[in-house]
Amino acid sequence: MPSTAPRSAASPFRLLLCTLLLALFATLIPSAEASALTTTIAANERTCFFALVDKSGEKVGFYFAVQSGGSFDIDWTVTDPSDTIVIEGERERQGDYIFTAHLIGEYSFCFSNDMSSFSEKLVDFDIMVESEPRPVAPAKPTALTEQTSSLEESIYKLSGSLSSIQRTQKYFRTRENRNVSTVKSTQWRIFAFSISESLLMCGMSAFQVWVVQRFFSGPSRRRQV
Known part of the structure; x- marks a missing residue:
């Protein structure tokens, strides 16, 4: 039957390593x-x-x-x-x-x-x-110092990258909202200008028809000899 002594000896070491890593991440x-x-x-x-x-x-x-x-x-x-x-x-x-x-x-x-x-x-x-x-990392064996230090640096890098991503998302969200607001405002202005232009053209046409009617429907003038 194969011996299981090395495996049982490694289990406490792995458990201790996981505990220290969790404690470091919490701090x-x-x-x-x-x-x-x-x-x-x-x-x-x-x-x-x-x-x-x-x-x-x-x-x-x-x-x-x-x-x-x-x-x-x-x-x-x-x-x-x-x-x-x-x-x-x-x-x-x-x-x-x-x-x-x-x-x-x-x-x-x-x-x-x-x-x-x-x-x-x-x-x-x-x-x-x-x-x-x-x-401050908790007390740990000397053999784990290098591993915990590299893990600490990796967590700081991830935290900085996450903050950068959040700022970028906020920037693009703001740009999107402002562009949508500008587009809506421009659409409303174009619509209002088109309505005003149509009303002005209709008014000018009606005024021209009225002027022509007044010109031809007036009393005829006879020249005096």
């Missing part, structure tokens, strides 16, 4: 709270959203893009719990910002459409609050 996942929203802001309206920061030094990410309405621009302001403006912008189409929250409390993210008198704006935005300390 690499940052604790984050995010919200992806879409809101409509009417003309002369100001809308605010709030995010809670429960620890000083946390990173706050703020992304927005105007999808439709007017010139695709909006005024925005980010204030901290003491009502101090952290960052702000005027008539911007989109933005992607990351800042460090030094105060604990609610941060407000406000959009203002005061510059528009009749056009409403459709805004897509993300607010993310995350705490991302440098992960």
Whole structure:
């Protein structure tokens, strides 16, 4: 009967390796709270959203893009719990910002459409609050140091690639929505211009017929000799 001692000796090693890899992967996942929203802001309206920061030094990410309405621009302001403006912008189409929250409390993210008198704006935005300390790998045997280090670097590369893909998707989504809005606006303008042109031609034709009728239906004038 063949001996099974080597296989049984390798099983605890594999189990330990899997446990360490799972623990390392768990430490690499940052604790984050995010919200992806879409809101409509009417003309002369100001809308605010709030995010809670429960620890000083946390990173706050703020992304927005105007999808439709007017010139695709909006005024925005980010204030901290003491009502101090952290960052702000005027008539911007989109933005992607990351800042460090030094105060604990609610941060407000406000959009203002005061510059528009009749056009409403459709805004897509993300607010993310995350705490991302440098992960520390648990105690591990020296033989696994090289494997866990390569795994850590691979996870960081995958995380960066995923963030790049998400940004690209957001960019193309914004471009698509803006192009659709521009096409719809152009179609409506062409339709309105065609109707106006048709009404103008009908009016001019009726006016010409009326002038000809008035010219021939008037009383005949006789020359006096």
